[in-house]
Amino acid sequence: MDLATKKVLDNFCTAMNNCGWRKYERRDEDCAVVFGVNGDDIPMQFYATCYPKTQTFNLYSGLPMTINEDSLFVVSGLICVINHRLNLGRFDLNIFKRRIAFRVAAFYKDTDLTPAFFEEMLGFAANVVDKFNDIIADLNDGKIDLDTAIERAMS
């Protein structure tokens, strides 16, 4: 692992410790850190990883649901609405696997991604995923229609 990538992972783990999230698994062979966070409703899993070749850092959170085939269109519409109002990160929908993941990235080529930076990113990502995961789940399960989902997402 190159020094720049190691420093990013070190700072990320420092941020995790500072947030009090000490139950994480660091996998240096994958340049990754894996951890879970309890939200208001659905528990959240996160995967943080570096891509040394491009010197980019990504934080992902995969939603623990498979999108029903007949919900694919309405869920894609909701994802569009949600992403349109985010000023950082986005939700990605893989229409083949029918899975959704939240993604936020950072470049570290000549940028020091500090523990303070990661604390901010972690707080933001956890809040966003926690805010929208249940709305997406309810739409997928047919408990609400698209208009109601959009209303909840915009509130």
Place this chain on the structure above:
Amino acid sequence: MDNKQKELNAKRVYTALCTALDELHLHYSKNTLESGSMVCDFKMESDDLPLSIRILVSPSAEILSIYSSLPFAAKKNVATVALAVCMINDRWTVGGYDYNYAEGELLYRINMLFHGTTIGKESIKEALYATVSHVDKTNDLLYDVARGTIDLEGVMNRLENKED
């Protein structure tokens, strides 16, 4: 971090941005919005559709945003466009399109947080390269989807035939 520190840091990021654009020999206009956000606007030639790019540095949000709005509206074939946008975005580790299907607007966006750090000019250049590369490879594809001349299978085939 108080507002004054945020403003100072944002100015450092904006300086790095302008340095990056100067080193890339890009002709851009500078502006400060009422919100206090600092922007650079410029155009770039590409293989097919011209690219308009805005880079915005927000002191309050501590975010640098690169936007490129596609020069056509996608108000028809909304379902197919929405799914095509998902297919395209899912291939990338940075950036992606936002689709406002009410207005038909397609906007490519990369956001870079700078809380607790100052983004370097080389990182800004990397984000700009990604923007140009991503938009150049997909704007004509989305244009064809919006016009209804290709379906999702066509999108998949064209994405597989282009390098990522």
